[in-house]
Amino acid sequence: METGFYRPDLDDAALTLLPVPGAAPVVETEWRAALPVMTNGSVTLRELELSDAPSLLAMLTTEEVTRFISPPPTTIEGFERFILWTHQQRAAGKAVIFGVVPHGISSAVGLLQIRSLEPGFGTAEWGFALGSPFWGTGLFVESARLVLEFAFTTTGIHRLEARAAVQNGRGNGALRKLGAVREGVLRASFLRHGHYHDQALWSILDTDWARARTGFFGATAAIVH
Numbered sequence: 170m171e172t173g174f175y176r177p178d179l180d181d182a183a184l185t186l187l188p189v190p191g192a193a194p195v196v197e198t199e200w201r202a203a204l205p206v207m208t209n210g211s212v213t214l215r216e217l218e219l220s221d222a223p224s225l226l227a228m229l230t231t232e233e234v235t236r237f238i239s240p241p242p243t244t245i246e247g248f249e250r251f252i253l254w255t256h257q258q259r260a261a262g263k264a265v266i267f268g269v270v271p272h273g274i275s276s277a278v279g280l281l282q283i284r285s286l287e288p289g290f291g292t293a294e295w296g297f298a299l300g301s302p303f304w305g306t307g308l309f310v311e312s313a314r315l316v317l318e319f320a321f322t323t324t325g326i327h328r329l330e331a332r333a334a335v336q337n338g339r340g341n342g343a344l345r346k347l348g349a350v351r352e353g354v355l356r357a358s359f360l361r362h363g364h365y366h367d368q369a370l371w372s373i374l375d376t377d378w379a380r381a382r383t384g385f386f387g388a389t390a391a392i393v394h
């Protein structure tokens with residue numbers, strides 16, 4: 170899987186919420202009808218709204234943010250189509266995409282996505298991106314905590330994978346800091362800017378999270394293996 174969220178074809182797609190052709194039947198649960206709003210006081214994670222498009226365009230299309238992820242939409246309309254697509258994915262039970270809204274700001278400045286890799290979210294993959302003004306501020310860890318809690322307690326994920334280009338220092342550093350386990354390198358697995366990049370494969374298991382959730386985010390210790 171590529172490192173990122175975006176569907177290049179959405180740049181040309183009609184701006185409508187279409188039914189998903191051939192979507193597997195899914196068991197209806199509350200999050201498939203609408204994502205929960207999750208907050209800890211300093212950040213709120215919520216479903217993306219069309220009004221987030223200008224902020225997402227400004228935050229997530231800079232060279233430093235996109236260097237190691239799939240290319241994002243290039244226009245407000247492209248982001249609006251992407252946002253409608255995220256709602257479609259959630260309703261089909263295929264993926265959840267949360268917008269990251271820091272306290273005191275009304276629009277999303279980043280995204281966290283979880284994508285099911287098998288029917289029923291047993292194994293899934295996550296990815297994330299924040300606008301660079303928010304790097305190193307603690308916003309990522311605060312947001313990741315909320316999403317991991319959702320992933321392991323609400324969707325029933327057993328194994329959560331992440332892929333990060335090996336040259337992506339912040340991406341790999343963020344995963345390491347969370348206590349994810351680096352399992353190996355997927356050689357030449359990500360095409361970006363005309364070159365195939367190696368990606369590190371990381372994982373967090375439900376058992377890791379069960380051990381970590383009481384200690385990690387209230388203290389400095391990471392998940393211990």
Ligand SMILES: CC(C)(COP(=O)(O)OP(=O)(O)OC[C@H]1O[C@@H](n2cnc3c(N)ncnc32)[C@H](O)[C@@H]1OP(=O)(O)O)[C@@H](O)C(=O)NCCC(=O)NCCS
Pocket residue numbers: 172233234235237238296297298299300303304305306307308309310331332333334337338339340341342343346
């Ligand atoms: C990935 C991302 C969400 C992380 O958010 P962030 O605020 O930068 O993350 P943090 O600062 O909390 O953590 C990054 C860690 O990596 C470390 N780091 C930075 N550069 C590093 C490098 N070259 N090598 C190793 N570690 C590095 C940082 O020191 C930090 O650890 P620390 O807090 O213990 O010092 C953000 O950088 C981003 O949006 N990047 C662009 C999109 C992207 O690459 N997404 C990931 C795809 S897998």
